[in-house]
Amino acid sequence: MMMSPAVLTRRAAPVLACIGLLAVWQVASLALKNDSFPTAVEAVRAIPDILGDKESLTNILASLRRMAIGFGVAVLVSIPLGLLMGRSRAIAAFFNPLLMVIYPVPKAALMPIIMLWLGVGDVTKTLVIFLGVSLPVIYHSFEGAKAVEEKMLWSGAAMGLSPAQRLVRIVLPAALPEILTGCRTGLVLALITMITSEMIARQSGAGNILFNALDMGQYDTVFAMIIIVGAMGICLDAIFERVRARLVRWSEPQFDMPLSFS
């Protein structure tokens, strides 16, 4: 299928941006001539070594699995909670202050404390990811549910839908664009929390590979790993954006630059 030039440009722009950034890196590293700053080419060459190494690959895949579980559970819990909060003043008043207090706590920083209680296993790491993802998803679900037009719910009630049915069949779809915005933020956050907690705990996983390589002076590996993690972030975001666009085709075109933070 032929694509129009405009579409082609839009698709190609991020790729061009990647190439441009790598080029800037290459020039900078050549100019700086710093031993600890490998060129982009050297870093890219080191990628196959990492992905080819069985132990590294297992580590990365284990990280991704924990991330998927943490993200999945967080979404399943947070969306209903957020929707309920959005539709009931009492529930919102009950949870809001608690969430406000938890909000500025760095989730990955809970790692040492949770490790103290639950050990260094998968449960700890997954729990931290779960905590990291929950808040934005709750917040966006809450905002989405709150903004659902009252008249739409009245129409539903007039058609004989029970409150529970209204929540599932009206509030959920109406708030979906906003919910998915929260999930998108949550997804990037899951990755960030995963890396950070692994950097802090230094036991296993992608974050650990980064710092092990740093400690052993394998600078190519450090930068190659950064590329891998960066690519994971960009790919996950792109895939999610596809899914999102498909799910909420009916809604107003959304602001298309992703918002993400840790």
Next chain:
Amino acid sequence: MMSRLLPSNLVLGIAPIVLVIALWQGLVSFGFAPAVLLPPPGFVFSRLLQQLVTLTFQQEIAATLIRLFAGFAIAVVLGVSIGIAAAASPAINAVVRPIVRVLAPLPKVALYPALLLLLGFGHGSKVTLVAADALFPILLSTYYGASTVEQKLIWSAMAAGTPRYEILFKVVLPAAMPSILTGCRIGLVISCIVVFLAEMITSTDGLGHALVTAARTFQAVDMFVPLITISLLGLILNGLLGAVRSYLLRGFPEA
């Protein structure tokens, strides 16, 4: 970000916090959790107060705050100027947009090892990491605010004789202010979180370092203290910015 979740019903809101603390106390009192692992809340808070007046702890806070503000300030300056420029100029937009698309979902913390290699273990790498993390929410909301400024505001100013370049400062910037401040608020909380994490990963001072030191010696109480401090700092700074916001936006509806 959570600012709009202000308690409408204070009693109902305090209830879960009281419950959590009661549960915490209960777990310790009834021996479900040994005090070594989970120190009782009273102990933690008295330790916090005790620490807050010591000079060493205040120095840790100062180190953290310096990094936080430096990084946040850089992020605000860069984010607002790039955001406005991208909204005002199609050429800049064409360059900035794809780069932001690539860099925004990238987990910035993964860059930290690289920053350590390039900028050393001192302030530089941490400030840069904070700036990199806080930059994007500020940039994106500035861009969003600036590109959705009502056309007719701009026209009204142009008709009154405002030159084109002045429009950016006299109309676009103030009109985008609600959006910019929302971005700043998100950026500020992120700054708090990131500076703490960076200090945990590698540092010789700061609140994050205090937590790691306590963790190495299994001092559960001392682990809670810096964590609560950084969260309080986050809440206080958030509140201060909220006050600034409501003053600056006093003319805007729903602010």
Next chain:
Amino acid sequence: MKAQQNGRGSNDAPHGCENDRLSGRLLAKFVPLNVRASETEDGMTVVPARPSEWMSPVTSQEPASAIIEINHVSQVFQTSARKDHLALSDISLTIEEGAFVSILGPSGCGKSTLLYIVGGFVSPTSGMAKIRGHAITAPGPDRGPVFQEFALFPWKTVLGNVMYGPRQQGVRTAEAEAQSRALIEMVGLKGFENFFPKELSGGMKQRVALARTLAYHPEVLLMDEPFGALDAHTRTRLQNDLLNIWERDRKTVLFVTHSVDEAVFLSDKVVMMSKSPGRIRQVIDIDLPRPRRRNELLLDPQYQKYVVDIERMFDESDEAGAPT
């Protein structure tokens, strides 16, 4: 009172100009069309327009005191990648100094776009607009807009909004403030100087917007459905007040509206437009005495006849088969 500032954009606002908000340039392509608008000035001899009549040659009468000339202006908007929309087709119009001229037409006939072209906010795809013989290329303080959406600066108080223009013109603060306070009093908002726009009702906001525009003494007022967002009662009061203000200095006013009553009540001349593509189908002189009093005018058979005739003409053109 809360007024929604957003989401009330006029229907004929150009599409596809999102990317270029600041420069006001529009990505538009010119599609030549051999259709002409005729400018008939025969007052009450209102004849149903037929396409054949649109083809009649332009009667160019150049009044000595023409302030605005619109020469063969066409405007094409790109609505999507492939489709173009001809918003205005070969419009020619002359506006005399001191005249109150209304542009009347259904939504989507490009009447606001025509106003924006005179304002210099939008560049026409072809043709040109002139003010006092100079081509219009950009907005300027000689043409002051008043928008349906008010477009007040939310971060400035009432006084700050009104003072904006004079300050921009280099008037000293004290002087600008004195002038602005006088204007605020004139539009009936004394005592509200330090209020923010959000604290005012829709009608009050529009009074502020009018004062803000009058403050920099434009030669021409460009009013884009200024009362379209107001309730009927407020609307009537503002119409009366606008006429009173206009009687004082008889500025040239170009007034866009879709209300027949409003156009007849206010104007010396009503320019009727038809849509798809937007063309002038008739220019009608409103020969009613001034100063006009609403309660007298509504009972005036001549006023009623103008209204009924104009409405009938719109109806007939609808029946004649709306163009695709």
